[in-house]
Amino acid sequence: MDINQLIEIVKKKICVNLNIEQIEIQDKTYLHIKHSTHQKDKFHIKIFIKSKYLLNEKKIETTRKIYKILDQEIKKHIHSIQLKIN
Numbered sequence: 692m693d694i695n696q697l698i699e700i701v702k703k704k705i706c707v708n709l710n711i712e713q714i715e716i717q718d719k720t721y722l723h724i725k726h727s728t729h730q731k732d733k734f735h736i737k738i739f740i741k742s743k744y745l746l747n748e749k750k751i752e753t754t755r756k757i758y759k760i761l762d763q764e765i766k767k768h769i770h771s772i773q774l775k776i777n
Contacts, residue, residue, distance in 0.1 A: 694718045694734055697768050701736065701761060708760045713741035719773065733770035740776045
């Protein structure tokens with residue numbers, strides 16, 4: 692899987708499972724290429740979500756929901772996720 696495919700899958704899963712107004716996903720893998728734990732088939736992504744619904748929840752609960760939604764992708768294709776919710 693390439694990063695563009697992964698981004699589309701992540702967007703779709705989050706949009707279908709959460710009440711959000713907007714989502715943007717950035718590939719941040721290039722920041723970690725020289726790390727000793729870097730794997731070429733795993734990506735680092737940053738997810739920006741605009742959601743009034745999620746702002747009313749505790750950050751830990753929102754993070755758990757997103758990680759549960761992306762469970763398969765995290766196991767196979769994602770090394771790291773940064774979340775920004777506003």
